[in-house]
Amino acid sequence: MNRPKKNLYIKTYGCQMNVYDSEQIALILGRDYDLTDRPEEADLYLINTCSIRRKSEEKVLSLVGRLKGLKNRRPQMLLGVGGCVAQQEGERLLQRAPHLDLVFGAQGIYRLPHLLHQRLESGKAVVDTSFSADLPYISGQVKPGAPKKLVTIMQGCNNYCTYCVVPYVRGPERSRPAAEVINEVQDFLRQGGQEVTLLGQNVNSYGKGLADGLSFPGLLRRLAKLPGLVRLRFTTSHPRDLSDDLICCFAELPPLCDHIHLPVQAGSNHILARMHRGYTREEYLHKVNRLRQICPGISLTTDLIVGFPGETEADFADTLALMREVAFDAAFYFKYSPRPQTAAAALVDQIPEPVKAERLARLRILQEELSLASNQRLVGQFKEVLVEGLSKQQNQQLCGRLRSNQVVNFDGPQDLIGRMVWVRIEKANLHSLGGHRCQP
Ligand code: SF4
Structure with a gap:
């Protein structure tokens, strides 16, 4: 006789890669657990975390603290923290929150059944923050019939931008074999799916180290031929690795949507160099012009950081000027916050919080003007x-x-x-x- 399934609640923070990882968790544990959207009924409560900014990390720690009450009321409930904060903090999380049962890194999700078994057998909290060289994947769909799907094609990053914690918490860059990605997309299309978003910290460098030698534009060309694929998207693109071959795909491949998220981060060459981004303002603008030449009307969105160490008023003015010049259709913008292990955290010329807040407010006003103007241009179409x-x-x-x-x-x-x-x-x-x- 089949045992009744237990309830799994997943709280997901952060980027689309975390959303994908949470879907993978639901599939991995699907034999024993059904997803619930009612946390108070959870037998297993997992928090999939993001540590890209200090604020995101603080949110996670505050939630873990608040869940002590639920854990007291439901002592049989298991509580776990996974993803980037777990990877970064490891055992330290248990010291801060001894009511946790599990701490697992981004790669640990594929070992979850084993980790849960270990927790139940030993009666002790379990920590797993090890990396593996390959990128496992569980096939299936959490929401059958959904029209769109996220597909992770690579993980990790070798770029070490000086503000970014990703290379430390997601490990070195690893790509999934093209055949596996294509199979995953084909399975989804057979079930009636129409739109696929390819995910990776830097999708443009997909394929390095793979035996099949397929580059990212090569992968897009293969996917674009699959019957039934109506829309194809990707994120995130590093501007330095945005090749002309990739730009040409926007004109060549009908399913490839006319939108690119191209994080510029800053408009000043001085700050871009300190961030270790590997491109100048002029190179970025050249690629934007080329994108618009190949795909007129392409929608352009970006990420911006204000108050990076050493940012002067003139550097900030360069960022505002670049935003006006490109006229981004939308943007995500944040105050710089020092992250553990990163090079920028050790820089001595940190910007005072009130200055960062004031610059962020000015930047927000400008981007809101640009976003609204961009949306207004669509009225009547x-x-x-x-x-x-x-x-x-x-x-x-x-x-x-x-x-x-x-x-x-x-x-x-x-x-x-x-x-x-x-x-x-x-x-x-x-x-x-x-x-x-x-x-x-
Ligand atoms: S490219 Fe830079 S910002 Fe993006 S994940 Fe890698 S280190 Fe972080």
Whole structure:
């Protein structure tokens, strides 16, 4: 007789790679656990963490502290922390939160059944932060019938940007064999899927060290030929490794969507060099121009850091000027925060918090102007939308994305979820669009 399954609750912080890892966790533990969205009913509560900024790490530690009460009320519940904070802190997390049962790094997710068994057998908390050379993968879909899917194609990073903790918590760069990636995408398309986003810390350097010798543009070309693939996206691209061959893919491959996330981080050559980014402002702008030449109207989004050590008012002005010149359609922006082990944390000319906050406020005002202007340019246009689900703001409305990645909300029946529809854009908000379903 089958044993009844237990409840698994996963709280995910951070980037899309963490979202993918959480899906993998659900599949790995799927034999014994069903996912629940009710944390108070969890038999196993896992927190998949991000340590990219100090604030994200603080959020995790505060949640772990608050969960002590739930653990007291449900003593049989197992509580685990995985991902980047777990990788970074390891045993130290147990000292700070002795009510934890499991601490596992990003690679530890594939050993979770074994780690849980070890925890139950020994009665003691278990810590696993080891790295492995390969990138395992569990096939299957957490949400059968979903129209889009994330697919990790590589992990880790060898770049060591001086502010970034990723090379320390995700390890060196490793790529998944192309055949395995293609199989995963094909499985998804056979189940009716339409849109795939390829993930990696620096997808542009995909393929290094693989026996099949396929580069990232080569992988895109192979995937673009798969029947049923309507939309193909990727993130994140390092500007230094954005080759002309890759830029040309935007004109050549019909499923490749006209959007690229290209983190610039700063607009001053002095700061870019201190960040160890490997490109200048001029080189970045040249690649943006080339992208726009090959794919007119391509949507461009970015990441920006303000208050990096040594950033002068003139450096910051360079960042604002670059933002105006590119006119980014959207951006993620943050105050610099020193991360453990990174080179920039040891720099002596750290910027005072009030200065960082003031610069961030100015940068936000500018980006909001740019984002709104970009969305306003879409008003009156007919756009194809992949319907993803119900709108977060207006639950009666549907929500989907344009090929250029903007979110649009509109009225329609729920049976349109998972389908491609035409929408006339009627309204531009800061972070989304409003529209009406119609034929072009
Ligand atoms: S390229 Fe730089 S910012 Fe991106 S993951 Fe690697 S070290 Fe971090």
